[in-house]
Amino acid sequence: MTKAPKIPEPTIERLAIYARPLEELVKAKIEVISSEKLAQMCDVNPAQVRKDLAFFGEFGVRGVGYNVEDLLRSIKKILCSDRTWTICIVGMGNLGMALVDNDNFKKRNYKFVAAFDSNPEMIGRRLSCGLTVQPFDDIEKTVQTLGIEIGIVATRPLDAQQAADLLMDAGVKAVLNFAPTHLRTPECCIVKNVDFTVKLENLVYHLEKL
Amino acid sequence: MTKAPKIPEPTIERLAIYARPLEELVKAKIEVISSEKLAQMCDVNPAQVRKDLAFFGEFGVRGVGYNVEDLLRSIKKILCSDRTWTICIVGMGNLGMALVDNDNFKKRNYKFVAAFDSNPEMIGRRLSCGLTVQPFDDIEKTVQTLGIEIGIVATRPLDAQQAADLLMDAGVKAVLNFAPTHLRTPECCIVKNVDFTVKLENLVYHLEKL
DNA sequence: GCCTGTGAATCCATTCACAGCT
DNA sequence: AGCTGTGAATGGATTCACAGGC
Numbered sequence: 001m002t003k004a005p006k007i008p009e010p011t012i013e014r015l016a017i018y019a020r021p022l023e024e025l026v027k028a029k030i031e032v033i034s035s036e037k038l039a040q041m042c043d044v045n046p047a048q049v050r051k052d053l054a055f056f057g058e059f060g061v062r063g064v065g066y067n068v069e070d071l072l073r074s075i076k077k078i079l080c081s082d083r084t085w086t087i088c089i090v091g092m093g094n095l096g097m098a099l100v101d102n103d104n105f106k107k108r109n110y111k112f113v114a115a116f117d118s119n120p121e122m123i124g125r126r127l128s129c130g131l132t133v134q135p136f137d138d139i140e141k142t143v144q145t146l147g148i149e150i151g152i153v154a155t156r157p158l159d160a161q162q163a164a165d166l167l168m169d170a171g172v173k174a175v176l177n178f179a180p181t182h183l184r185t186p187e188c189c190i191v192k193n194v195d196f197t198v199k200l201e202n203l204v205y206h207l208e209k210l
Numbered sequence: 211m212t213k214a215p216k217i218p219e220p221t222i223e224r225l226a227i228y229a230r231p232l233e234e235l236v237k238a239k240i241e242v243i244s245s246e247k248l249a250q251m252c253d254v255n256p257a258q259v260r261k262d263l264a265f266f267g268e269f270g271v272r273g274v275g276y277n278v279e280d281l282l283r284s285i286k287k288i289l290c291s292d293r294t295w296t297i298c299i300v301g302m303g304n305l306g307m308a309l310v311d312n313d314n315f316k317k318r319n320y321k322f323v324a325a326f327d328s329n330p331e332m333i334g335r336r337l338s339c340g341l342t343v344q345p346f347d348d349i350e351k352t353v354q355t356l357g358i359e360i361g362i363v364a365t366r367p368l369d370a371q372q373a374a375d376l377l378m379d380a381g382v383k384a385v386l387n388f389a390p391t392h393l394r395t396p397e398c399c400i401v402k403n404v405d406f407t408v409k410l411e412n413l414v415y416h417l418e419k420l
Numbered sequence: 421g422c423c424t425g426t427g428a429a430t431c432c433a434t435t436c437a438c439a440g441c442t
Numbered sequence: 443a444g445c446t447g448t449g450a451a452t453g454g455a456t457t458c459a460c461a462g463g464c
Contacts, residue, residue: 008433009412016411020390034445042392047435047448054447062446063442079411080418098308103366104390104407150413156313173420174413176406180230180314182252190416192409196386197314199402201226201289202219203360203384206400208290210383218455244423257426257457264425272424273464 011052015075017042018049022072034065081108088114088148088172090163091155092122092133095178099154100129110150114142118159136166143170150174157181164191221262225285227252228259232282244275291318298324298358298382300373301365302332302343305388309364310339320360324352328369346376353380360384367391374401 021041025033039046053059053071056078060066076082087110089096099105100112115131116139117123125133134142142148151167153160153175160179167175168189175191177183180198185191231251235243249256263269263281266288270276286292297320299306309315310322325341326349327333335343344352352358361377363370363385370389377385378399385401387393390408395401 010433012412012415013408016408017392019411020392036445045435046445047437048433050446051434051448058447060446061442062440063444065445078415080414081411085410085414094308094311098304101304105410108407108410110410149417150410174417176409176413178406182227182230188420190413190420192413194404194406194409196388196404197318198223198226199386199404200295200315200318200320200360201229201291202222203386203400203402204290204295205222205288207359207384210398210400220455246423255457256423257459258455260424261426261456268425270424271464272462273422275423 005055007055011055012079014042014044014048014052015079016081018052019072019075019079019081022068022075025068026072030068032065033068033071035060038066084109084111085150086111086113086146086148087150087152088112088116088143088146088167089152089154090116090136090139090167091153091159091179092117092119092125092127093154093156096152096154097127099152099178100127100131113146113148114138116142116163118155136163139166140170143167143172148172150176152176152178153183154178217265221265222289224252224254224258224262225289226291228262229282229285229289229291232278232285235278236282240278242275243278243281245270248276294319294321295360296321296323296356296358297360297362298322298326298353298356298377299362299364300326300346300349300377301363301369301389302327302329302335302337303364303366306362306364307337309362309388310337310341323356323358324348326352326373328365346373349376350380353377353382358382360386362386362388363393364388 018038035046035049039049059071059074089100089112092115100115112129112131115127115133116136117133118136122133123135151172153163155163157179160177160181161183164175164183173189177191177193180195183191228248245256245259249259269281269284299310299322302325310325322339322341325337325343326346327343328346332343333345361382363373365373367389370387370391371393374385374393378396383399387401387403390405393401
């Protein structure tokens with residue numbers, strides 16, 4: 001069926017990164033780009049770019065380079081970001097509020113269709129994006145009726161596990177966790193963490209020795 | 211002087227991750243923990259935990275385990291997160307606003323002392339945290355007089371490079387970038403990216419094949 | 421017995437270097 | 443000539459497995 005010579009995780013991450021300058025190049029009407037130039041823009045090795053792409057097919061023309069528009073389309077297809085994804089968010093604190101309004105989600109076709117919080121004061125609030133904050137008890141039904149595919153956890157650390165459990169019990173198979181906690185997850189679900197405190201601590205470590 | 215057998219990046223990242231359950235354990239008055247248990251809590255291999263720590267010394271007792279409190283203190287010291295760091299933020303959109311108010315920064319001793327935006331409508335606004343939004347033109351002077359050590363970029367993608375350049379020209383050596391763009395940086399500065407769109411695209415890739 | 425610290429072995433990812441196409 | 447695609451070589455990081463100490 002599909003060839004599956006197991007793709008390295010870093011390759012997947014980088015494909016998303018390659019997509020960004022490509023979008024700019026499309027806007028700028030640049031038609032062709034070499035692995036060398038693209039690598040430069042993303043701060044990676046040119047051979048890396050070629051190898052990453054080669055996992056999925058032959059997208060370039062020898063002696064010429066890659067057609068910008070085709071390459072971008074191909075990458076989006078590989079990453080399955082050529083369609084809209086239905087997502088919800090749990091935890092409507094400062095961060096949660098900022099995320100539902102964030103343009104970067106919209107731009108990449110992620111659509112928030114529900115928002116949840118455990119704080120009674122929050123429940124029932126109408127958000128500027130049009131959604132109304134619902135209680136945790138609604139998670140199961142709402143996820144199922146709206147066919148929500150991805151859940152975003154933006155609660156305080158202590159509530160993160162409960163939030164994730166509710167989402168996954170309701171059938172959500174992928175969770176993006178903004179809480180600085182490690183979430184226990186069943187085999188069948190995927191969790192990725194966005195933890196800026198880890199990144200900061202990393203920064204200061206390097207800052208000190210230089 | 212200090213032994214410097216070059217520490218792997220992933221090790222640094224993991225140290226920050228180990229610190230978190232350790233903080234909980236301290237609160238729970240647990241005194242000793244084994245690499246096995248700690249590894250479990252962070253979803254890594256026990257040998258990994260031991261090796262990561264061994265880069266920096268011998269923190270454990272054979273046959274017993276690690277003293278929770280001591281280990282946490284040691285890790286904080288290694289990561290230089292045993293002191294307060296002075297930071298500023300550029301870009302006061304939804305995300306920027308959420309970040310200055312975010313508890314996770316405070317909890318880990320990162321102190322916001324300035325906030326900047328390029329939008330005239332924003333400048334002069336008083337934030338709930340007590341800061342007043344300043345124009346880009348103030349970056350250089352403010353960074354220098356307040357001795358700001360780390361800059362956070364939370365602008366729209368198009369403005370991110372300018373924001374970073376202003377910070378680095380002013381003497382900031384470390385930048386945490388929330389904009390989904392690759393920033394060009396001089397050798398002497400460190401940039402880390404927190405890019406949730408990349409993480410999301412990664413999620414959906416895996417979501418599709420399973 | 422239990423658990424750490426660590427060389428050796430394995431696994432994975434990156435980079436090199438060149439064959440092959442335009 | 444220019445640039446991709448890719449096997450081979452290199453460089454890292456993870457895991458194993460056990461010696462050493464409690």
